[in-house]
Amino acid sequence: MINKKVENVQEALKGVKSGMTLMLGGFGLCGIPENAISELVRLNVKEVTCISNNAGVDDFGLGLLLQGKQIKKMISSYVGENDEFERQMLSGELEVELTPQGTLAEKCRAAQAGFPAFYTPAGYGTEVAEGKETREFDGKMYVLEPAFKADFAFVKAWKGDAAGNLIFKGTSRNFNPNMCGAATVTVAEVEELVEVGELDPNNVHIPGIFVQRIFQGKNYEKRIEQRTVRQKQ
Amino acid sequence: MALDKNGIAKRIAQEVQDGFYVNLGIGIPTLVANYVRDDIEVEFQSENGVLGMGPFPFEGEEDADIINAGKQTITTMPGASFFDSATSFSMIRGKHVDLTILGAMEVAENGDIANWKIPGKMVKGMGGAMDLVASAENIIVAMMHTNKHGESKILKKCSLPLTGVGCVTKVVTNLAVLEVKDNAFYLLERAPGVSVEEIQNATEGNLIVNRQIPEMDI
Numbered sequence: 039m040i041n042k043k044v045e046n047v048q049e050a051l052k053g054v055k056s057g058m059t060l061m062l063g064g065f066g067l068c069g070i071p072e073n074a075i076s077e078l079v080r081l082n083v084k085e086v087t088c089i090s091n092n093a094g095v096d097d098f099g100l101g102l103l104l105q106g107k108q109i110k111k112m113i114s115s116y117v118g119e120n121d122e123f124e125r126q127m128l129s130g131e132l133e134v135e136l137t138p139q140g141t142l143a144e145k146c147r148a149a150q151a152g153f154p155a156f157y158t159p160a161g162y163g164t165e166v167a168e169g170k171e172t173r174e175f176d177g178k179m180y181v182l183e184p185a186f187k188a189d190f191a192f193v194k195a196w197k198g199d200a201a202g203n204l205i206f207k208g209t210s211r212n213f214n215p216n217m218c219g220a221a222t223v224t225v226a227e228v229e230e231l232v233e234v235g236e237l238d239p240n241n242v243h244i245p246g247i248f249v250q251r252i253f254q255g256k257n258y259e260k261r262i263e264q265r266t267v268r269q270k271q
Numbered sequence: 272m273a274l275d276k277n278g279i280a281k282r283i284a285q286e287v288q289d290g291f292y293v294n295l296g297i298g299i300p301t302l303v304a305n306y307v308r309d310d311i312e313v314e315f316q317s318e319n320g321v322l323g324m325g326p327f328p329f330e331g332e333e334d335a336d337i338i339n340a341g342k343q344t345i346t347t348m349p350g351a352s353f354f355d356s357a358t359s360f361s362m363i364r365g366k367h368v369d370l371t372i373l374g375a376m377e378v379a380e381n382g383d384i385a386n387w388k389i390p391g392k393m394v395k396g397m398g399g400a401m402d403l404v405a406s407a408e409n410i411i412v413a414m415m416h417t418n419k420h421g422e423s424k425i426l427k428k429c430s431l432p433l434t435g436v437g438c439v440t441k442v443v444t445n446l447a448v449l450e451v452k453d454n455a456f457y458l459l460e461r462a463p464g465v466s467v468e469e470i471q472n473a474t475e476g477n478l479i480v481n482r483q484i485p486e487m488d489i
Contacts, residue, residue, distance in 0.1 A: 065319040065356070066342040068335065091356070118395030119342075128393065136394065139318060140360030140402030147357040158364065159405035163383075163436035166401060196336075208336035208353055209320045215355040243355075260335035263342040267330040 039234050042202035042252045047077045050225045050253045054190055056083045057110075061146065061191040061217040062090040062100065066119070066263045069210030070099050073227045073255045074192035078103060087111040089186055091142060091213055093123045098261050107131070113186075115139035119263065138166060141183050143213060148185035149220035150248065155184045191221035194255070195244070198228035202246025203237050211243070219248030227255035272464045273445040274489075279413050281306045281489045282460075283372055283443050286411055287313055294318065294363065294403060296373030297341045299413040303372055314348070316368055318359050318399040323351025340399065360399070364406045371407035373400060375414045375439075377429045380476035382439045382451045384412065385431035397434060404435030416444035416473045423475035425449065425456060446470050448487065455479045460487045 044050045051074060054060075060078075064070030078086075079102050088109055094101035103109050104122045111133040117123055126132035137145070138160040148156050157180035161167045171182040193214040196207035204226055206214060218224050231254040274282070276299045284306035287293060294316045295301055304324075307313055315324040317339040324339060325346035333344040362368055375386040384404055387397040404410060417423055425442065442449040447470045448460040455477040461470055463486045471478055 065340075066338065068319070068338050068342070114396060116396035116398040124393050136396045138397055138401035139356070139399035140364055143356035143360055158402075160364070160402040162405060164401065164433045166397075206353075206355075208334065209317075209338050210336040211353055211355050212320050213356045216357045262333060262335045262338075262344060264338070264344065265333055266327045266343040266345070267333060268327045270329050 039201050040246070041200050042246060042249055043200035043231070044251045044253050046253060047073045047227070050074070050227070050251045051077045051081065053223065054078070054081060054083055057085045058083070058189040059087040059089065059187065061186065061188045061221050062088060063193040063212065063214030063217050064099070065091050065209065065212035067094065067099050067261050069194050069206070069212050069214055070094070071192040071194040071227050072258055074225060075099065075102060078108070079106060082106060082108065084108050085110040087113065089113045089142075089146070089188060091115050091139060093117045093120050095119050095263065096122050098259070104132070111135065113137060113142070115142050136166070143216050145183060145186045146213060146216040146220045149187065150216065150218065153185055155182050157182055186220060188221035189223065191217040191224040193217050193224065193226050195226055195228045197230045197232055197237065198226055198252050199232050199234045199237050200252065201234055202226065202249030202252050203242045204228070204244040204249065205237060205241060206243050215244050218244045223250045224248060225250065226252045228252065229255060229258060272462065274462045275445070277302055278462070278489060279443055279445060282448065282487050283411055283413055284308070286441070287311070287370060289313070291369040292316055292322070292362075292367065293370045293372065294368050296400070298374040300372040300374060301341065316359070316362060318363065320354050320356060320359050321345070321347060321351060322354070322362070323348045325351070360402050363399070363402055366406060366408060368407060369409060371403050371410045372413060373403060373410070375412045375424070377424050377426055377431050378412055378414070378439050378442055378451070379426045379429045380451070380454050380456055382437040383429050384434050384439050385429040386434050388432045390432070400434050404438045407438070410439050411441045411443060412439050413443055416446040416470070423473055425474045425476050427476050446473055457481070458484050460485055462487055463489070
């Protein structure tokens with residue numbers, strides 16, 4: 039067993055510097071690496087580029103990095119829930135690259151899988167395809183999209199072990215597995231770090247080879263963005 | 272009388288067939304799930320990573336780790352599955368989803384759709400809409416026929432930045448059911464009490480009325 043376990047979030051984020059490109063898992067506030075985000079705030083690294091489907095809300099998730107003006111550029115598919123984001127975007131302080139959600143996921147997966155680029159039909163004929171190479175296959179047009187290049191990927195899993203094996207829960211899985219191994223260093227934080235051998239190899243979602251550092255996360259808030267319920271009859 | 276949002280959803284629900292995997296967009300499309308016949312088997316896909324989506328949870332049973340693409344807490348049905356985002360869009364891009372229902376700001380007679388950006392306003396992003404419209408073969412658009420100033424949103428050419436080109440096959444509005452083919456909108460049905468003339472007046476694109484137009488059966 040190759041040991042990936044580190045003692046805490048400080049150790050896990052060693053080497054993170056201003057100006058780096060960071061991937062962060064999560065969809066909305068679901069499955070975001072809460073501990074890594076807190077540590078990025080504490081480290082106060084600046085001018086970072088963040089690849090993340092969303093940008094959090096004003097006072098949680100990546101919104102915390104926006105508050106400290108730490109983000110130079112966001113690469114996301116949807117950024118609608120954040121007033122500070124809107125302010126920085128409209129004032130030109132923040133650069134934003136909007137990418138179709140499936141393309142965003144595939145650009146992560148391509149980086150993980152060693153593909154430099156891929157063709158997708160998404161965005162053909164729209165401003166997303168402007169300046170990009172297009173090509174016809176079987177009578178349909180496709181856009182060439184390059185894989186992402188990132189320095190760190192921060193992912194959140196439900197369970198993991200010191201070997202770096204990960205299991206996700208519910209829809210908090212989202213972009214997290216696609217970002218594992220898609221950056222130079224992948225840091226996984228888990229709700230439950232179990233003993234090696236406890237995870238059934240049949241049920242591992244992400245094999246440890248894609249993860250460089252893993253640590254037991256703390257104090258998960260797991261905030262719900264839209265609490266919707268129905269009444270019992 | 273023109274339909275309300277629930278009326279549009281109710282009419283679209285009639286398009287959902289037994290054995291369909293269906294992706295519902297945010298807004299009117301979400302309401303469609305409420306009106307699907309209960310004697311057929313349908314699975315709802317949400318692009319954040321769930322197939323077999325169920326209703327909202329009972330109060331106190333919400334799980335922060337189980338949400339839909341609108342970030343709402345949901346439940347799952349027996350036989351449901353969770354998956355990562357790349358797999359989710361493999362289902363969509365790979366044409367494994369049978370029906371996509373989404374909202375729009377504008378549609379054009381050539382099947383173009385615009386639903387993600389209004390120049391000069393804060394742009395929130397396209398989310399999964401561009402992937403959905405570029406891949407699905409069966410796309411139904413749920414929308415109002417005109418904007419709040421009474422101007423047609425069923426156009427010759429979209430004026431807003433496009434989400435996808437030549438992809439819309441059917442449009443259900445508060446006034447009509449339209450099929451999009453051969454660079455025209457073919458009028459199939461009208462909302463109860465709405466005349467063909469009213470629909471013609473509210474449609475800027477090429478509208479073809481080539482038969483007796485029945486009222487929607489809702």
